Amino acid sequence: METAIDKLAILTESNSLIEPELYDKYNVKRGLRNSNGTGVLVGLTKIGSVEGYKLIDDKKIPKEGKLFYRGINVEEIVDGFQKDNRMGFEETTYLLLFGKLPNKTELDDFNKLLSEMRCLPKHFTENMILKIPSSNIMNKLQRSVLVLYSSDDNPEDLSVRNVLKQSLNLIAKFPTIISYGYQAKSHYFYDNSLFIHSPRKDLSTAENILHMIRPDSTYTKTEAETLDLSLVLHAEHGGGNNSAFATHVVSSSGTDTYSAIATAVGSLKGPKHGGANLKVRDMVADIKENVTNWSDKNLLKDYLVKILKKDAFDNSGLIYGMGHAVYTLSDPRAELLKKKAKELACEKDSLKEYELYTNIEELSKEIYKTFKGEDAVISANVDLYSGFVYELLNIPYDLYTALFATSRISGWCAHRIEQIISDKKIMRPAYKSIDKNINYIDLDLR
Incomplete structure (x- = not known):
C-alpha cells in the first residue's frame, strides 16, 4: 500500500507544479499581496485596523506601529x-x-x-x-x-x-x-x-x-x-x-x-499563522543549548548570525519573533507585552531570561542592518514576548x-x-487555468 501511495505522490507532485515565473507573467497577486508587499484590498471593516507604514509614491515608509480596535488605540x-x-x-x-x-x-x-x-x-x-x-x-x-x-x-x-x-x-x-x-x-x-x-x-x-x-x-x-x-x-x-x-x-x-x-x-x-510563538520558544531553547553563555552579547550575536545565514536552528534563515508583514519600526502589542513580561519576570525571579529576549530583539536589529543595509528596519513582533510570557506562566506548550x-x-x-x-455577496476570486486542452483517450488506448 505504501509503495502505491509513494508512486501516486510522485505523480501528483509532477502534475501539480506551476512554474514560479508564470505567476509574474499573469500578474497573480500571490498571497493576496501587491508587488510592494501591501495587501490586496478585498473588503471594508469597522472592527480593527493596523498601521505600520506610510505609503508614498507606492513605496513603504516605516513608522511606529499602531493597532486600533473600533477606532480606539x-x-x-x-x-x-x-x-x-x-x-x-x-x-x-x-x-x-x-x-x-x-x-x-x-x-x-x-x-x-x-x-x-x-x-x-x-x-x-x-x-x-x-x-x-x-x-x-x-x-x-x-x-x-x-x-x-x-x-x-x-x-x-x-x-x-x-x-x-x-x-x-x-x-x-x-x-x-x-x-x-x-x-x-x-x-x-x-x-x-x-x-x-x-x-x-x-x-x-x-x-x-x-x-x-x-x-x-x-x-x-x-x-x-x-x-x-x-x-x-x-x-x-x-x-x-x-x-x-x-x-x-x-x-x-x-x-x-x-x-x-x-x-x-x-x-x-x-x-505560518498561529504557531509562530511556538517557533520562538523552540529557537530560544536552541540558543540556550548552543550558546555557552547566553548572557554574553557577543556570543549571542554570533549565534543569531548563524541562524540568519541558515547555519543554525531550523536552517530557515529566520529569527523568529522578529519582523512583521505590516509593522516596521515597532509592534505595539510587543511593546505592551514586553513591559508586563518584565513585571512577571521580576515576580518569577527570571530577569536573566527576560534579558535574553530583549538582547535577541536588540541584536537582531543590528544584524539586520548589517545584512540588509543601514536603512533596513525590523522590530520585535508580539510572538517574541508572548512565547516568553507563556513560559513564565508555565502554560503547557500544547x-x-x-x-x-x-x-x-x-x-x-x-x-x-x-x-x-x-456584504451579502459570495467571495469568488479568479484562478487562471494554464493547462492545455487535450482529447480524452479511451481506456484501452492509454
Missing part, C-alpha cells in the same frame, strides 16, 4: 483597564462585537452573560473530549466547535440575534474546551493525573483558564493580569489576517456559525496556539456578523 484601551486595576479581555470583546465601550452596568451584565455560558453541554466533556482525546488541542477545539452545532436548537438561523447568541456561546466556551482538551491530552498521552475543574462564575476569562489548567487552581494577580493582557492583544488584527479573512470567505457563502468558526480555527492552527484562538474568536465573530449584515 489599543494602548489607550490597555492603559484604561490597567489603571483601574481590572481585567480587560471582556471589555475588549464587548467593544469588538458592539462597536462601543461598555459602561459599568453594561460590562457587569456582559460578564454575567459570559459566565452563564462557560459550562459545556451535558455529557459533552465525557463523550467529546475525554473519550476522544487528541494529540493536538487545536484539532480538539475545531472538532468541538462543530459538535456544538448538534446542541443548538437553531444552528442554521442567520439572524443577527441568533448569530450573536451563538458567538457569545462560543466565546464563553472556548476557555473550557481548550482547558479540558489539554487535561485529556495530559492524561491519555502523558499519563498524568486528570484534573477537571468546573469554570467559576466569579472569575474572568484569564482567571478561569489558569484555574482550569492548573492542578491546584492557584495563580497570582500578576499572572492573571499578564494572561489577560495577552488575550486583549491577540483579540483582533484587522480583517486581512489569514483566519479573519477565512471567516469572511466562509461566512460569505451563507454557512452556519459553527462551520465558519471551525474554519478560522483550522486557519490559525497553521504554523496550549500556546489554542490560547491565541481563545482570544481571536472575539475578532472572528465580530467580522462574521459584519459580513452577514453588510
